[in-house]
Amino acid sequence: MNVEGSVGAVVFDFDGTLAKLNINFPRMRKAVVDLIDSYGVPVDGLRDMYVLEMVDAGMSLIAQKHPGQEHHFLRRANDVITDIEIAAATRGELIEGTREMLRELKKRSIKTGVITRNCQMAVVQVFPDIHEYCNPVITREFTRNVKPHPEHLLSALAFLNVLPQHAFMVGDHPMDIKIGKDAGTFTIGVLSGYSTSGDLLKAGADIILNRADEILGILG
Ligand SMILES: [Mg+2]
Known part of the structure; x- marks a missing residue:
């Protein structure tokens, strides 16, 4: 050693x-991709990212297209992720x-x-x-x-x-x-x-x- x-x-x-481990990461990633997509920004380059990095990338894209809305997005993305984590934890x-x-x-x-x-x-x-x-x-x-x-x-x-x-x-x-x-x-x-x-x-x-x-x- x-x-x-x-x-x-x-x-x-x-x-x-x-x-x-019972967190469904593919489901979490899809929920965040769908949320980013709802802001009308391109999501194709994001699908393979880890979810927290995907949120960062989504923030940048949304800030470019809809300046100011990225903070709203961040709160919503955090809620989506935390809800899935807490649901998994209650069965954990x-x-x-x-x-x-x-x-x-x-x-x-x-x-x-x-x-x-x-x-x-x-x-x-x-x-x-x-x-x-x-x-x-x-x-x-x-x-x-x-x-x-x-x-x-x-x-x-x-x-x-x-x-x-x-x-x-x-x-x-x-x-x-x-x-x-x-x-x-x-x-x-x-x-x-x-x-x-x-x-x-x-x-x-x-x-x-x-x-x-x-x-x-x-x-x-
Ligand atoms: Mg681990």
Whole structure:
């Protein structure tokens, strides 16, 4: 293992990593494309974007065509996304073993944080006591730039006061691996979300695990 010295912190993604993934991203993307389309701007270049980036692109297009209306659009887009996230969260649950794993990491004096593009309300709905286990929990409202922008992870590590080379980033999506690599952490891809080990290895994952709690075996 090429972590330098002891591991000081593990930063986790949330959906698909600590919680079962049940957000319907294609449906969310379609709802946002339809909303942008309703402003009469071209949407063809947007369809393959991640949803938050799609909202940014939609804002720019709408600002060009209907100056001033982009703020109205942003509120509506946030409502569309949050409604889908909250609906998913009400049916959501943690992946088995999550609390036990976090408790064990604490026992081993390893700090834990969470970074997610999801909203705080949805995260707390699924994991009401998350702050007893992880700190910080940086949802999208609390970072200027979300994953895969490295700021999202670097701000968590700054809060934890742990250098990237002493930290792990664990997530189920290639962007979790990308942010870890860009920030300089060791990266672990987990197969509990929608990605395959091929997707995660291609993104540069150092290790692939079936579930996040298997990290205890690595850190043992
Ligand atoms: Mg995820």
